[in-house]
Amino acid sequence: MNQMNDDPRLDGIDLGRVWTGIASEVWRRHPGPVERLAIRLLRSPGLARALLNTPALLLPWLISTVVVLTVGGLMSLAGGEPLVWLIAPGIAAIGIAYAYGPGADPAWELAVSMPVSDRMVLLVRGVTVFAVNAAIGVAVSAVTYLATTHGLPGGGGHHTVAVSAAITFAWLIPMAAVCALTLAVAVLTRSASAGALAGVVAWGGTVLASRVSTGAFSAAVTDSRTYLPYLVVAACATALIGYTTRTQRRTQ
Amino acid sequence: MNIELTGVTRSFGSNKAVDGVSLEAGPGVLGLLGPNGAGKTSLLRMLATVLPPSSGQIRLLERDPGRTADRRDIRRRLGYLPQNLGYYPAFTVVEFIEYFALLKEVPSARVPRAVAAAVEGVDLGAKAKSRLRTLSGGMLRRVGIAQAIVNDPDLLLLDEPTAGLDPEQRVGFRALLRSLGETATVVVSTHLVEDVGAACSEVTLMDDGHIVFRGTPADLVTRGEGHAIGDAPLERGYSAVLQAARAAGQGAVAA
Amino acid sequence: MDDDELITRLAGGDDTALRELFTRHAPMLAARLRAVLPPSDVEDVLQETFLAAWRGAGSYRPEAKAGAWLWGIARRQAALVLRRRGPATAPLPDLLQAGAVALPGPGMHNDLAQSLATASQLASAVGTLSPADRQVWQLMYEEDRPIAEVAKLAGVPEGTVKSRAHRARRLLRAALGGGAG
Numbered sequence: 097m098n099q100m101n102d103d104p105r106l107d108g109i110d111l112g113r114v115w116t117g118i119a120s121e122v123w124r125r126h127p128g129p130v131e132r133l134a135i136r137l138l139r140s141p142g143l144a145r146a147l148l149n150t151p152a153l154l155l156p157w158l159i160s161t162v163v164v165l166t167v168g169g170l171m172s173l174a175g176g177e178p179l180v181w182l183i184a185p186g187i188a189a190i191g192i193a194y195a196y197g198p199g200a201d202p203a204w205e206l207a208v209s210m211p212v213s214d215r216m217v218l219l220v221r222g223v224t225v226f227a228v229n230a231a232i233g234v235a236v237s238a239v240t241y242l243a244t245t246h247g248l249p250g251g252g253g254h255h256t257v258a259v260s261a262a263i264t265f266a267w268l269i270p271m272a273a274v275c276a277l278t279l280a281v282a283v284l285t286r287s288a289s290a291g292a293l294a295g296v297v298a299w300g301g302t303v304l305a306s307r308v309s310t311g312a313f314s315a316a317v318t319d320s321r322t323y324l325p326y327l328v329v330a331a332c333a334t335a336l337i338g339y340t341t342r343t344q345r346r347t348q
Numbered sequence: 349m350n351i352e353l354t355g356v357t358r359s360f361g362s363n364k365a366v367d368g369v370s371l372e373a374g375p376g377v378l379g380l381l382g383p384n385g386a387g388k389t390s391l392l393r394m395l396a397t398v399l400p401p402s403s404g405q406i407r408l409l410e411r412d413p414g415r416t417a418d419r420r421d422i423r424r425r426l427g428y429l430p431q432n433l434g435y436y437p438a439f440t441v442v443e444f445i446e447y448f449a450l451l452k453e454v455p456s457a458r459v460p461r462a463v464a465a466a467v468e469g470v471d472l473g474a475k476a477k478s479r480l481r482t483l484s485g486g487m488l489r490r491v492g493i494a495q496a497i498v499n500d501p502d503l504l505l506l507d508e509p510t511a512g513l514d515p516e517q518r519v520g521f522r523a524l525l526r527s528l529g530e531t532a533t534v535v536v537s538t539h540l541v542e543d544v545g546a547a548c549s550e551v552t553l554m555d556d557g558h559i560v561f562r563g564t565p566a567d568l569v570t571r572g573e574g575h576a577i578g579d580a581p582l583e584r585g586y587s588a589v590l591q592a593a594r595a596a597g598q599g600a601v602a603a
Numbered sequence: 604m605d606d607d608e609l610i611t612r613l614a615g616g617d618d619t620a621l622r623e624l625f626t627r628h629a630p631m632l633a634a635r636l637r638a639v640l641p642p643s644d645v646e647d648v649l650q651e652t653f654l655a656a657w658r659g660a661g662s663y664r665p666e667a668k669a670g671a672w673l674w675g676i677a678r679r680q681a682a683l684v685l686r687r688r689g690p691a692t693a694p695l696p697d698l699l700q701a702g703a704v705a706l707p708g709p710g711m712h713n714d715l716a717q718s719l720a721t722a723s724q725l726a727s728a729v730g731t732l733s734p735a736d737r738q739v740w741q742l743m744y745e746e747d748r749p750i751a752e753v754a755k756l757a758g759v760p761e762g763t764v765k766s767r768a769h770r771a772r773r774l775l776r777a778a779l780g781g782g783a784g
Contacts, residue, residue, distance in 0.1 A: 108642030109633050109649075112468070115625055117650040120464035122618050122657060123442045123476050141459075142450035149436075149447070202434025206495070209396045210451040211423040474619050 142212040143220060150221040153228065161229060165236045223275050273326040273333070274299045280333035298329075349374055349410070350503050350533035351395065356404035358390050365390040367557035368404070377529035379544035379565075380537040381586060382554035388537040389431055391554070392507050395535065396428040409502055424453050427501035431508050431537075433492045437481035441472055441491055444480060448495040466494040471520060485512035493521070497528065504534040510543055522547040541582045553589055560593035606669035614660035621657055628673050629653070636677060644684055651684075652677040686744075728775050736774070739767040 127135065127144075134144035151157060201207055207214050278295030306322070351373040358366040366387045382388050393399040394406060397413045409425055411418035436444060446463045454462055467476050470490040475483065480491065489512045496504060510518050525547040528534050538544060544551055545565045553561035553568070561568065565582060572578060572585030606627070612620035629649060636645040655676050663672055729740060735757075742753040743764070754761045 107637075109637060109645050111629055111633060111649075114629065114633075114646050114649045114653075115473075115622070116461065116464045116468055117646075118621070118625065118653045118657075119468065119473065119476070119618075120460035121654055122621060123464060123467075124460040125443065125446060140453075141456050142453060145447055145450050202436065204434070205398065205430040206428060206433060206448065207451070208398050209423060209426065209428045210448070211420045211453045212451045213420075473622060477618060 138220065140212060142210070143217060146212065146217045147220050147224060150225060153221075153224060158228070158232075161232055162236075165232055168236065170240075219278070223278060227275060269323050269326045269330075270299070270302070273330045276330040276333035276337070280336045284336065350408065351535075352405070352407040354405040356391075356394065356401045356406060358387075358394060358399065359402045364557050366394070366401075369554075369557075369559055371552070371559065371562075373533050373535070373550075375529065375531055375533055376549040377525050377534045377536065377547050379548035379551040380535055380554065381539070381541065381544060381551060383539070383590070385556075386554040387557040388554055389507060392428075392505050392535065392537050393430075395503070396426065396430075396505050397422055398428075422503070424499065425502045426452075427496035427499065427504040429492045429496045429506045429509055433488075435480045435488060435491070437479065439480055440477050441467060441480065441483070441494075442476050444491060445495045445498050449498045452499045454499045462498050462500070466498040469497060469524060470494045471517075486514060486517060489513060490517070490521075493524075502532050504528060504532055505537075506535070507537045508539070509536060510538065510540060518543065519546075541586055542580065545582045553586065555590055555593050558593075561589045607665045610656075610660050610663045610669060610672075613657060614663070621653065624656070624669070624673075625653055628670060631670065632673060632677050635674070636681060640681060640684070644681075648677060648680045648684055651680040655680065732771055732774060736767050736771040739764055740771045740775075743768055 127141075131144055131148055134147055135141050138144050138147070147153070207217075274295045277298055281290050281294035302322075349372055351371060353369055353371040356366060356369045356371075357364060369387075369391060380388050380391070390399065394401055395408065397408070397419055400414070406413055408422050411422050413419045413422055436447075439447070442463055445466055446459060449459050449462055449466075450456075467473055470493050472487065472490055472494065475487060480488065483491070489509065493506070493509055496506065510521060513521060522543065525534055525536065529547075529549065536543065536548065548565060551561070551563060551565055551568050552559055561571070568585035568589070569581040570585070572581055572583070572588045575584040575588035575591075577587040577591075578584035604623070606624070609620045609624050613624065632652065633645055633649055636648055640648065652673060656673060659676075663669075729737060732740060738757055739753060742748050742756060743750070748756070750761050750764055754764045757764065
């Protein structure tokens with residue numbers, strides 16, 4: 097493009113610059129609605145793009161997850177064991193393990209030199225993968241639960257499935273609280289480790305507290321008196337995230 | 349001063365990859381030469397804020413990379429091309445460069461133009477929308493260079509950038525380096541001595557974790573006069589300096 | 604590959620065809636525009652011209668020549684750039700009609716230069732139009748909106764828009780001492 101500037105009639109005109117302007121419009125990528133939402137929520141276009149490129153959130157992986165969990169759901173229909181809840185965490189763990197890090201990202205060396213912190217990307221991806229897997233797990237459990245209570249084949253494990261389905265639904269609430277709290281602390285401190293630490297400590301403390309007060313660890317999930325506090329925590333944390341990200345100034 | 353290193357050491361277990369290196373650099377193109385295992389890559393990784401030093405002081409762009417906020421600032425103004433850069437095969441050239449522009453927190457409004465300028469700067473305009481898996485090794489290297497320059501960095505670190513480039517592309521690349529070196533500090537780590545001669549205003553030679561030579565390419569040529577090993581003046585200077593350094597046992601910085 | 608084939612590829616979304624078209628035609632266009640516009644405006648117009656070509660490649664008919672087609676787009680873009688400066692520099696709308704300027708080159712230079720000289724007279728003449736006619740003038744010629752949009756904005760039928768535009772042009776020509784037309 098530089099050779100074109102040799103014509104003396106073109107004094108002062110940089111055709112290379114003109115072409116760059118044209119190319120920037122022609123090659124421009126327009127983010128889709130999901131990405132635009134992610135940019136608004138995360139207040140960082142880089143982080144949003146990193147999230148949407150998470151291997152475990154890409155369509156092929158999501159489809160495989162649904163297939164495997166559905167198989168798990170069908171198996172629990174027949175045998176009565178809550179295989180969905182056994183499998184879902186395993187799949188989520190694999191998804192999170194492949195979300196980021198030297199084993200998963202071919203451009204890892206470069207990613208570690210970026211201002212958008214790699215730990216922040218990991219946290220955001222991890223939380224999203226976890227949430228997505230939980231959603232799929234719950235959906236399959238719900239379908240399984242409805243199928244058995246409506247008397248479809250495999251009603252032998254009816255009671256077990258009903259109990260585990262309730263537990264599966266109930267887990268959603270503390271899970272939401274922990275995720276929201278983790279993200280709130282991470283955004284507030286701009287540190288993924290701080291967020292993770294806060295989430296783990298809060299959840300561990302809650303489980304221990306329910307053991308101390310009721311004698312059972314699982315009371316943290318099954319005791320309906322805990323649901324309102326969880327929801328309050330989730331709501332406050334979400335509000336805090338919104339407030340903090342609104343006042344964060346870009347230091348550009 | 350964009351780079352200020354004082355007595356920087358980096359060890360991996362008992363192996364000292366970088367041993368007591370002191371270095372200062374302002375704008376210009378600095379060539380980093382040395383045999384394999386000399387510590388060039390570790391030094392570059394420390395400059396890229398990817399690796400912390402085991403001891404010593406580092407200041408980059410007048411900031412302290414040990415502090416989180418400063419490190420973010422440095423990284424926004426940094427361009428880094430690692431020796432082995434992996435790619436996302438399904439991404440197009442433009443998508444890949446844009447992804448890292450976003451991760452480098454280039455303001456969104458400026459991203460399209462920055463990406464277009466970077467693509468044209470490495471002469472990949474005709475392949476802008478091609479998927480990375482369809483590109484040759486030399487083209488992929490140029491994509492790597494493009495992502496390093498997309499944020500118009502004040503500190504540009506290139507580890508073996510000309511690997512896979514044909515001679516004509518190397519000429520174009522050296523011209524790019526010279527123009528970048530007018531305002532930024534460019535550190536080019538390479539084992540290709542002729543790359544250094546053509547593009548660099550200064551050369552640093554490393555051996556066994558130490559800096560054994562610092563000066564202009566002409567100075568290096570002078571050191572090689574009368575030396576037998578080497579097919580070109582710079583190569584002779586290179587092997588003369590290495591031989592002297594190894595004979596002396598310890599490296600000594602020569603002006 | 605000839606220009607027609609390039610433009611067909613352009614319509615299909617091939618950005619390398621746009622690149623080739625730019626390499627072939629931008630220098631010529633730039634030189635012609637440079638005769639009437641300062642360098643920064645030439646760059647703006649060139650950029651808008653090729654982006655308009657990119658977007659509108661589907662409407663290119665192979666009987667036209669690529670160079671003439673691009674020049675037509677460039678002329679319109681040049682007029683827009685001048686008009687955006689304000690009514691004082693807006694050229695007479697006749698220049699926008701295809702065929703009003705037969706061949707680009709020195710002739711174009713004189714027409715535009717002349718129109719720039721009369722631009723301040725144009726501005727005061729526009730002020731003498733009735734409010735309804737002035738509104739149509741501004742919407743159609745200063746803001747370059749299509750007739751249908753002007754009709755909607757003004758709240759009148761398209762036929763009314765056309766007759767007001769016609770009257771405005773007639774009055775302005777008379778006020779400017781009978782220009783081309």
